[in-house]
Amino acid sequence: xxxxxxxxxxxxxxxxxxxxxxxxxxxxxxxxxxxxxxxxxxxxxxxxxxxxxxxxxxxxxxxxxxxxxxxxxxxxxxxxxxxxxxxxxxxxxxxxxxxxxxxxxxxxxxxxxxxxxxxxxxxxxxxxxxxxxxxxxxxxxxxxxxxxxxxxxxxxxxxxxxxxxxxxxxxxxxxxxxxxxxxxxxxxxxxxxxxxxxxxxxxxxxxxxxxxxxxxxxxxxxxxxxxxxxxxxxxxxxxxxxxxxxxxxxxxxxxxxxxxxxxxxxxxxxxxxxxxxxxxxxxxxxxxxxxxxxxxxxxxxxxxxxxxxxxxxxxxxxxxxxxxxxxxxxxxxxxxxxxxxxxxxxxxxxxxxxxxxxxxxxxxxxxxxxxxxxxxxxxxxxxxxxxxxxxxxxxxxxxxxxxxxxxxxxxxxxxxxxxxxxxxxxxxxxxxxxxxxxxxxxxxxxxxxxxxxxxxxxxxxxxxxxxxxxxxxxxxxxxxxxxxxxxxxxxxxxxxxxxxxxxxxxxxxxxxxxxxxxxxxxxxxxxxxxxxxxxxxxxxxxxxxxxxxxxxxxx
Amino acid sequence: xxxxxxxxxxxxxxxxxxxxxxxxxxxxxxxxxxxxxxxxxxxxxxxxxxxxxxxxxxxxxxxxxxxxxxxxxxxxxxxxxxxxxxxxxxxxxxxxxxxxxxxxxxxxxxxxxxxxxxxxxxxxxxxxxxxxxxxxxxxxxxxxxxxxxxxxxxxxxxxxxxxxxxxxxxxxxxxxxxxxxxxxxxxxxxxxxxxxxxxxxxxxxxxxxxxxxxxxxxxxxxxxxxxxxxxxxxxxxxxxxxxxxxxxxxxxxxxxxxxxxxxxxxxxxxxxxxxxxxxxxxxxxxxxxxxxxxxxxxxxxxxxxxxxxxxxxxxxxxxxxxxxxxxx
Numbered sequence: 001x002x003x004x005x006x007x008x009x010x011x012x013x014x015x016x017x018x019x020x021x022x023x024x025x026x027x028x029x030x031x032x033x034x035x036x037x038x039x040x041x042x043x044x045x046x047x048x049x050x051x052x053x054x055x056x057x058x059x060x061x062x063x064x065x066x067x068x069x070x071x072x073x074x075x076x077x078x079x080x081x082x083x084x085x086x087x088x089x090x091x092x093x094x095x096x097x098x099x100x101x102x103x104x105x106x107x108x109x110x111x112x113x114x115x116x117x118x119x120x121x122x123x124x125x126x127x128x129x130x131x132x133x134x135x136x137x138x139x140x141x142x143x144x145x146x147x148x149x150x151x152x153x154x155x156x157x158x159x160x161x162x163x164x165x166x167x168x169x170x171x172x173x174x175x176x177x178x179x180x181x182x183x184x185x186x187x188x189x190x191x192x193x194x195x196x197x198x199x200x201x202x203x204x205x206x207x208x209x210x211x212x213x214x215x216x217x218x219x220x221x222x223x224x225x226x227x228x229x230x231x232x233x234x235x236x237x238x239x240x241x242x243x244x245x246x247x248x249x250x251x252x253x254x255x256x257x258x259x260x261x262x263x264x265x266x267x268x269x270x271x272x273x274x275x276x277x278x279x280x281x282x283x284x285x286x287x288x289x290x291x292x293x294x295x296x297x298x299x300x301x302x303x304x305x306x307x308x309x310x311x312x313x314x315x316x317x318x319x320x321x322x323x324x325x326x327x328x329x330x331x332x333x334x335x336x337x338x339x340x341x342x343x344x345x346x347x348x349x350x351x352x353x354x355x356x357x358x359x360x361x362x363x364x365x366x367x368x369x370x371x372x373x374x375x376x377x378x379x380x381x382x383x384x385x386x387x388x389x390x391x392x393x394x395x396x397x398x399x400x401x402x403x404x405x406x407x408x409x410x411x412x413x414x415x416x417x418x419x420x421x422x423x424x425x426x427x428x429x430x431x432x433x434x435x436x437x438x439x440x441x442x443x444x445x446x447x448x449x450x451x452x453x454x455x456x457x458x459x460x461x462x463x464x465x466x467x468x469x470x471x472x473x474x475x476x477x478x479x480x481x482x483x484x485x486x487x488x489x490x491x492x493x494x495x496x497x498x499x500x501x502x503x504x505x506x507x508x509x510x511x512x513x514x515x516x517x518x519x520x521x522x523x524x525x526x527x528x529x530x531x532x533x534x535x536x537x538x539x540x541x542x543x544x545x546x547x548x549x550x551x552x553x554x555x
Numbered sequence: 556x557x558x559x560x561x562x563x564x565x566x567x568x569x570x571x572x573x574x575x576x577x578x579x580x581x582x583x584x585x586x587x588x589x590x591x592x593x594x595x596x597x598x599x600x601x602x603x604x605x606x607x608x609x610x611x612x613x614x615x616x617x618x619x620x621x622x623x624x625x626x627x628x629x630x631x632x633x634x635x636x637x638x639x640x641x642x643x644x645x646x647x648x649x650x651x652x653x654x655x656x657x658x659x660x661x662x663x664x665x666x667x668x669x670x671x672x673x674x675x676x677x678x679x680x681x682x683x684x685x686x687x688x689x690x691x692x693x694x695x696x697x698x699x700x701x702x703x704x705x706x707x708x709x710x711x712x713x714x715x716x717x718x719x720x721x722x723x724x725x726x727x728x729x730x731x732x733x734x735x736x737x738x739x740x741x742x743x744x745x746x747x748x749x750x751x752x753x754x755x756x757x758x759x760x761x762x763x764x765x766x767x768x769x770x771x772x773x774x775x776x777x778x779x780x781x782x783x784x785x786x787x788x789x790x791x792x793x794x795x796x797x798x799x800x801x802x803x804x805x806x807x808x809x810x811x812x813x814x815x816x817x818x819x820x821x822x823x824x825x826x827x828x829x830x831x832x833x834x835x836x837x838x839x840x841x842x843x844x845x846x847x848x849x850x851x852x853x854x855x856x857x858x859x860x861x862x863x864x865x866x867x868x869x870x871x872x873x874x875x876x877x878x879x880x881x882x883x
Contacts, residue, residue: 210834210837
C-alpha cells in the first residue's frame with residue numbers, strides 16, 4: 001500500500017472553508033499618471049513594431065516589456081538599481097540616434113522622457129503595501145508572519161529584500177506555494193489574480209478563471225488587491241467557477257480617501273486596459289500550406305496542423321490513433337510556478353497558447369535510450385541478453401528484406417485471423433531500426449511463420465524481445481523524468497517563452513537539447529501528409545531534412 | 556442488462572418523516588453533533604441523497620470546493636449511511652426464478668460466497684448446498700458471467716469491520732445483513748486509496764467508527780462484498796462492469812472524472828469533487844459546462860464557499876478491449 005500522504009487536520013480544513021465562506025476583499029486602486037502614460041506609449045510602440053522594425057528595436061521592446069513587468073510585479077521604486085530605468089532610457093536614446101526606425105522616433109523620444117520622470121518618483125504601491133501590512137501583526141513572537149504577499153517567482157527575491165529594507169513583516173510566496181499554505185490573517189495581491197498567470201499565451205479571461213481561487217478560496221481571511229496602472233482590471237465575474245455564483249463582495253478604496261463601496265472594476269485609474277502590454281499580433285494566419293516535401297504519394301495520413309511561434313509548423317494525426325497505429329502525440333509542457341508538468345496529450349487538446357516540447361536531437365535521445373535499455377536488460381537477463389535480443393530483432397528485418405512482401409502480407413493476415421490492417425502495420429514497422437517486434441500475443445510467432453523462419457524454440461526469442469521492450473519503456477520513463485527535473489531546475493526558458501514563444505533547454509551531453517514552442521494558431525483544415533512527418537516541427541516552408549524514419553522508402 | 560430505475564423517481568422522498576427536507580438520519584452518530592461544521596454536513600447529505608434516490612437520467616453533481624480534502628471520504632461515508640438506512644431493493648435487482656442455476660453472490664453463514672442459485676421464491680431463496688435464505692434473500696445478486704472466481708470472504712465476528720457495523724446497526728436490523736445490503740449496490744470512489752484512508756482517519760474526530768466503516772482496501776473484484784470500492788484513476792473497467800450497478804460514483808478530482816471507469820458506470824449517479832485551486836479542475840468544469848449546457852444550481856443551496864451544480868449528461872459507455880501497440 002502506498003504511504004499515507006500528509007493531510008491537514010480537520011481544524012485546518014475547516015479554517016479554509018471558513019475563509020472561503022467569509023472572505024473580505026479590499027481593492028486598493030492607486031493612481032500613477034506617469035506610469036499610465038508610459039504604458040500608453042509602450043502600446044503605441046507595439047503597434048509600430050507590428051508594421052516592421054529593425055531587430056535592435058525588437059530587442060528594445062523586449063527589454064521594455066521586462067522593465068514594465070518588474071514594475072507591475074514589485075513595489076520597487078523605478079529609480080532603484082534592479083529596475084534599471086536609467087539604463088533603459090539610455091538605450092532608447094542611443095537607438096534613436098542611429099537613425100533607424102524613424103517612424104517610431106516620436107514615441108521613443110516621449111518614452112525616454114517619461115522614464116526620466118519615473119526615475120525620480122516613488123512607487124505608489126510601496127506606501128500602500130506598507131500601510132496594509134502594518135494593519136496586521138503576529139499574536140506571539142513565535143508565530144509565523146500574519147500576512148502573505150503573493151509574488152511572481154522571479155520577483156520574490158526582490159520583494160523579500162524590499163520588505164526587509166522597509167522592516168515589514170510578511171511572508172512572500174509564489175501562487176503555487178500559496179495553494180497549500182495554512183490560513184493566516186491577510187493576503188496581499190500585487191494586481192488582480194489574473195496577473196499572476198497572465199502571459200502572452202494565456203488570455204486575461206482564462207487567467208482570471210484559473211487564478212480566481214485567490215479571491216474565492218484564499219489562504220487568508222482578508223485579501224488586499226493593490227493595483228496600479230499597468231495591471232489588468234479586476235474582473236469579479238471570473239472569480240466563480242459557475243456562472244451564477246455571486247463573487248465575493250469587493251470593497252474598492254481610492255488613494256484620495258474617497259468613499260468605500262462594493263465594486264469590481266479597476267477602471268481607467270487602475271489597469272487602464274483589458275489587455276496586457278505585450279501580446280502576439282491578434283491576427284495570426286492559421287492556414288498552413290504544406291510544402292511539396294511534406295506530401296508524399298505513399299502512405300498519406302490525415303493530419304491537423306499547428307502553427308508555432310517562430311514561423312514553424314507541426315502536424316499530428318487528425319483522428320485519434322487506434323491500437324494498431326497510435327501515431328505520434330503532442331508532448332505538452334505546462335507549469336504552475338516552479339512545478340512543471342510534461343503530459344502526453346491528444347491533438348484535439350492542443351490550443352493556442354499550448355507549449356509543445358520537441359527533441360530536435362532525437363537520435364541522441366534514442367542512442368541514450370538504447371544504451372540504458374541494454375544495461376537494464378543485461379542486469380536482468382545476463383550479459384549476453386542484449387546481443388541475443390538484437391540478433392532476434394535483426395533476424396526479422398533481414399528476412400523481410402529478402403522476402404516477397406505481398407506473400408508475407410497474405411500469410412501474416414491469415415495467421416492474424418484476417419487482421420489485414422495490423423498485418424500491414426507490422427510490415428511497415430519492421431524495417432524501422434527502432435522497432436523491436438510485434439507486441440500482441442501470438443503476433444511474433446505469426447510473423448516468424450509468415451517469414452518462413454520456423455517456430456521460436458521454447459519461445460525464448462519472444463521472451464527476450466518482450467524483456468527488451470520492457471527495458472526500453474523503463475529507460476524511456478527514466479529519461480522523461482530527467483527531462484522534467486531539468487525543466488524544473490532551469491527557469492529562464494519560461495521568460496523566453498513569454499517573450500518570443502520559443503525556448504531551448506539543454507538537458508545534458510547525452511540527451512541533447514529540447515525545443516519548446518508555443519502554438520500560435522490552429523489550422524482548422526485537414527491535410528494529407530507523409531506519415532513520417534507527423535510530430536516533427538519544421539519551418540513553414542517545409543522540412544529542411546528528410547526524417548530518419550524510412551517508412552515510405554520501404555517497398 | 557442494467558435495469559431502468561426510473562420508477563424510483565416516482566417514489567418520492569422515502570425517508571425521515573421527522574427530519575427536515577434535505578437531511579438524512581445517519582447510521583453513525585456524530586461524536587458531538589453541534590460541533591459538526593456546516594460544510595461537512597452538506598457534503599455528507601449530498602452523498603446520502605445521491606445514493607438512495609436514483610433518478611432517470613442519473614444525476615451528475617459538480618462540486619467546486621475551497622479544498623479537495625475530506626470531501627470524497629465524507630460523501631462516500633454519507634452514501635453508505637444513506638444506503639444502510641434507506642436503501643430499497645429494486646425488484647429487478649433481486650434474482651428471479653429465471654436465474655435458477657446462475658452463479659450468484661450471497662451472504663451465507665457469515666461469509667460472502669459465490670455460489671449457485673437453486674431456487675428463487677418471493678422472500679426466500681435457496682443456494683447450492685441446500686441453504687435456504689429468508690433474512691438475507693434480498694442481498695443475493697446474480698454474478699456476471701465474466702467475473703472471475705473469488706475465494707470466500709468471511710466477516711470476522713470480532714474484526715473491526717463487523718464490530719463497527721454492529722455498533723452502527725439500526726434497531727431491529729441485523730448488522731451483517733446491513734453490510735450485505737449495502738454491498739449489493741456499492742458506492743464506487745475513483746481516487747487515491749491512501750488519501751481517502753488518511754481523510755477517513757481525520758473524519759474519525761467527527762464520526763467515530765467511520766474509518767473501518769468504509770473498508771477502503773477493496774477494488775472492483777470485491778463487488779457485492781464491500782459497501783465502498785475504491786479504485787485508482789487509471790483502473791481499466793472490466794467487461795463485466797456493464798452487468799452490475801453502482802449506487803453512486805464519487806470522482807475525486809478531474810482525473811477521476813475523465814477516467815474510463817467513470818464512463819463505464821453511466822447509470823449511477825456521479826458526484827465530482829473538485830478543488831477550485833486546481834488548474835485541472837477549473838479547466839474540467841469549463842469543459843463540462845461547454846459540453847453540457849443544461850446546468851442548474853443544486854438545491855438545497857450549499858453553504859457559502861461551496862459551489863454546487865447539476866448537469867444532465869448523456870450516458871456513454873466506452874470499454875476498451877484491445878492493448879496498445881507502439882514502436883516498442
